[in-house]
Amino acid sequence: MGAKGNVLRLLIVDDEEAARYGMRRALSTFGYEISEAESAEAARILVEKQQPDLLLLDMNLPGASGLDLLRELQDEKKEAPLVVIITAHGSERMAVEAVKSGAYDYLSKPFEVDDLRLVVNNALETIRLRRENRSLRRRIESEDVKRGALLGVSGAMERVRSMIEKVAETDATVLVRGESGTGKELVAREIHDRSSTRRDGAFVAVNCAALPAELIESELFGHEKGAFTGASARRQGKFEQADGGTLFLDEIGDMSANVQAKLLRALEERRIERLGGTESIPVNVRIVSATHRPLEQEISNGNFRADLFYRLRVVTIEIPPLRERREDIPVLAESFAQLSAEKFSLPVRPIAQTALRTLIDYDWHGNVRELRNAIERAVIFAEGDEIRERDMPEEIKPSQARVQTKQIGEEGEEMLDVPFTASFRDDRKEFERRYIARCLEETGGNVTRAAAILGMHRQSLQHKLRELGLARRYVSLAEKEQE
Ligand SMILES: Nc1ncnc2c1ncn2[C@@H]1O[C@H](COP(=O)(O)OP(=O)(O)OP(=O)(O)O)[C@@H](O)[C@H]1O
Ligand SMILES: [Mg+2]
Structure with missing residues (x-):
């Protein structure tokens, strides 16, 4: 006992x-x-x-x-x-x-x-x-992480999860959109795993961009013996393999016109024919497709069929880039740190606060995949009690100067988006107002530092603040600083 x-x-x-x-x-x-x-x-x-x-x-x-x-x-x-x-x-x-x-x-x-x-x-x-x-x-929770459960605490991820839940039990065709590395395949798997009628069937993934056009067709639909040179035996296609389960078509924007037409037919008739065959085979698959391309653009360029597009995106799940949901970075980073440590049999180290700050501030154009790789590297290089900034890849470490210009530059893009009144003077003033206010937010209202960043004299900045109607918020602070 x-x-x-x-x-x-x-x-x-x-x-x-x-x-x-x-x-x-x-x-x-x-x-x-x-x-x-x-x-x-x-x-x-x-x-x-x-x-x-x-x-x-x-x-x-x-x-x-x-x-x-x-x-x-x-x-x-x-x-x-x-x-x-x-x-x-x-x-x-x-x-x-x-x-x-x-x-x-x-x-x-x-x-x-x-x-x-x-x-x-x-x-x-x-x-x-x-x-x-x-x-x-x-234990189950950490198994979940290993299995690759969709992590994230942002409103955006909450919405993604709730859409997955709603759509999982239906047979609706789902289009997952998002930049490279945002987790599109993970979402597709999650839809499959959460479908009580399909999860015992296969999840079959086909990357349409990785295969030449001639091969894609036989890959998807299979072929009969002798259908083409080299077709020495009958072969089942991915549609048939996914029967009763889920077929994940990745990089759908890269399919040739011919394959697009065949795919559309398969979706409409829920039947396929093997290459070189005459038999029409019924298939019961749910299609989840993914793309990082702006398909609307491809449609207007004549590269993608509009009718297929509408078929594929009965439900669209959009995964925003990681830099637009930075609150997900800490959970992801911690979980990747744990997984990588297990993978390499290294001690699990927490991520130091400053390092975490750096991770949150970085723009992650490679999204979650890039974050995962960065953490993996850091786990390998880390010594001592914590994972530190110096263990991270060079490109994500900020130099002091870069942080400042980067943050302001970033906001600059949004700020350029000022209401266009066609009065240059008014619009310029509005731009200056936002730009300077943002800079002061960055410095926590410290006018001296803001002036240094903006390359202005402090007095000029104070003058500007009065002119722009920001004085009440910031000048009193500045005057306190002067004392
Ligand atoms: N929300 C998340 N929670 C946990 N892991 C995630 C999440 N999003 C992505 N990942 C991980 O990031 C990596 C990239 O995800 P995935 O392959 O699904 O992205 P993708 O959008 O399909 O990328 P690509 O467009 O390059 O094919 C995978 O290792 C995946 O497990
Ligand atoms: Mg993918």
Whole structure:
């Protein structure tokens, strides 16, 4: 008995020393760690300090009632200990009240030693199960990460997840859009895994960009023996392999006109023909496709069929680039750090705060994949307790000058987007106002530093702030600085 290395802790709360002694003795053979408290106050302190698993709590304590203490414990957010209430004979109503308030069980005085042991052992069995459950859940959660669950706390990722959930149980055709490395394939897999009717079928991925046009056709639809030179045997295509499951068509924008036409037909008829064959084979597949190309553009350029496009994007899931959901960076980074450490059998190190800041500030044009690679490298190079900035790839480390110009330049793009009133003077003023305000945000309102960044004299900047109507917000600060 007793979970390995996890001694169960008991706290006996009773104002009568003899009663405490009796209980301790009755339970002494089980190997629990037992402490005693003679009042609610003493119990509070011990609960805090020792975090017992179980309280044997006498209802009639001097001062605060045992019921108050019980309720107090239940209110605490962290895992509350189980409580077995001990009431005086004849106060069963109070015991019922206590159980309603969350007590695990009760005993009325006087009780037999065996009753005490039974109740305590039951309670501790419950605790043991709870612990086991918790560690199981933790294991499953980290399995999830390994399996590649979609991580992220941003509103954008929440929306992606909720769309996946909605669409998974349907057979709707889904188009996943996003820059390279944003997680399009992961989304496709998640749709497959969450579909109760399809997840036992295969998830078959075809990268349309990786194969020459002639091969793509036989890849998708298969061929009969002798269909073309080199077709020495009949071959099943990806459509047939994915029967009952999901077919993931990656880089759909790179398909030739001929394949587009065939694909459209397959989607409409839910049947395919192998190359060189005459048999029409029914296929039951859900299509998820992905592209990083602006397909609308490809349509107007005549490179992509509009009718196929509409077929493919019955539901569109858009994954924004990582730089537009920077709040996802910490969770992703931490999880990749853990996975990489496991992969290389290296110690799991937390990411230092400054390094995390750098990760958050970087623009990640290669998105999550680039982040993953950067972390992997950092994990390999890290020494000491933490993963630091110096362990990261060179290109993501900011030089001081670059940070400043980069941040302002970035905002500059948005700021160029000023309302166009066709009055150059007004629009320029608006631009200056936003530009300078943004710069002051960056410096936390420090006008001297802002002036240095903008390459202006401080007095000129102050003058400018007055002119632009920003003085009230910033000049008083500047004047304080001057003192
Ligand atoms: N939200 C996420 N949570 C966890 N891992 C992610 C997430 N998004 C992407 N990844 C990981 O990033 C890497 C790139 O993802 P994926 O291959 O799905 O991107 P993609 O959009 O298909 O890229 P490409 O356009 O280059 O094919 C993978 O290792 C994937 O597991
Ligand atoms: Mg991909």
